[in-house]
Amino acid sequence: MTAGVSLRLRGVRKTFQDLVVIAGMDLSIGPGEFLALLGPSGCGKSTVLRMIAGLTEPSGGSIETEPEAGGYQRAFVFQDAHLLPWRNVLDNAALPLELMGVGRAERQKTARSALEQVGLIEAVERFPAQLSGGMRMRVSLARALVTEPQLLLLDEPFAALDEITRFHLDVQLRELWRARRMTVIFVTHSISEAAFLADRAVVMAKRGGALRLDRKMELPDERTNELRGDPRLGVEMKALLEAIE
């Protein structure tokens, strides 16, 4: 089982030239938590995620993790699949291990098992151009899972997909998390997706990165599509909606 990372953001600031995107954000995330970071477009939620990933340096404040940076595996899933079009599905999923210097036989074995988990084992030989959008996104998920990350960061990963595919992938992601219990931070602007997926949802203000709401979702651990019509989900969605500007 993958142990989750805990994080503590203290007074995190981010400015681009004169523009203050995040004015000072405090947030603690426990190990193995499934957190949805919700907010209107342009509120800086992706910037926060990129800072947590180490892809962008904060302009001020600190991000502490337990274990410390370098002592855990992290993975990032982008809004679009962003696969290497010249590689087949298997070699795409195995890429992170390849970059980390894992031998060919071992990384392919691990990639196969990750692809199996996302239901793509039939497609290992195919190329991205031959896949549907949903399948491409599942390869992207498998690529993120292949290192058994203790911290999984997702930046509106299913936003570009049709609703049916998205519903399916939501359930799949939740199941993967239940099996591994890594820490997940899921950035989205979809209220229903945030409520359905996460155990805790944080709503960001339109500007400056202030937190408008930090709420625990009172929903069962297992999330299936039946829950989508459940009044309990409706209650959570209403609470999130009211917090969004």
Next chain:
Amino acid sequence: MKIIRAALPPLIPFVAITASIEFLVRGGVIRGFLLPAPSAVFLAIWNDWDELARAMLTTSASALIGFVLSTLAGIAVAVLLSSSRWVQRAFYPYAVFFQTVPIVAIAPLLVIWFGYGMKTVIASAFVVSIFPVIANTLTGILSTDPALRDLFQLYGASPTVTLFKLRFPAALPQILTGLRVASGLAVIGAIVGEFIGGGGLGSVVDVARTQQRIDKVFAAVLLASLLGLALFGLINLISAVTLRRWHASEQA
């Protein structure tokens, strides 16, 4: 059947134009010393085949060597230029020099530097064909998907690994576009070089011109363009094979 269907459309204007020129020359509308009858051109190819074939081989070798050199050097220069914005600002204007330099004007210079013969011809082919390789490779390398660069950074890939596993393959479609343009230019550069440096089809054109053998001039020009076409076809073939699986430009 497939070949016929592919070859038929360009064949129709070829036959029509050749036939009408033949007709106009034979009918005396166009005078043969200005524009030779196509039959005379083919006859020249037939009669002077040994000389023309040898010349074509020489030109091919020079053009091909010049082209390969500009491919290697062009890609290397593009990689260096892509290493930092500062390097790019400092050196790119000088790369543009290769694009703007009038090859006819500097060909005599090349003779002074490299002497009469193949070296000058290769240098001429190289000079005119390197810029499209640099420009296209650079654009390709610089336009690598930022998300994929982030991904490589996330897993600690070194710049060298990123270059070979991400930037190069991602730039391949643009690199091949550059090579297509460069292949035609290399043949032109070789012919121009031969006008001054001697040898190959360039010399044949020059000598035949002074001998008033316009049929032979046309024969040499025809073979030169066939040479360019063959090189272009070769790049297309490489492109089809390497991009077939993943790039929209090679998918039906």
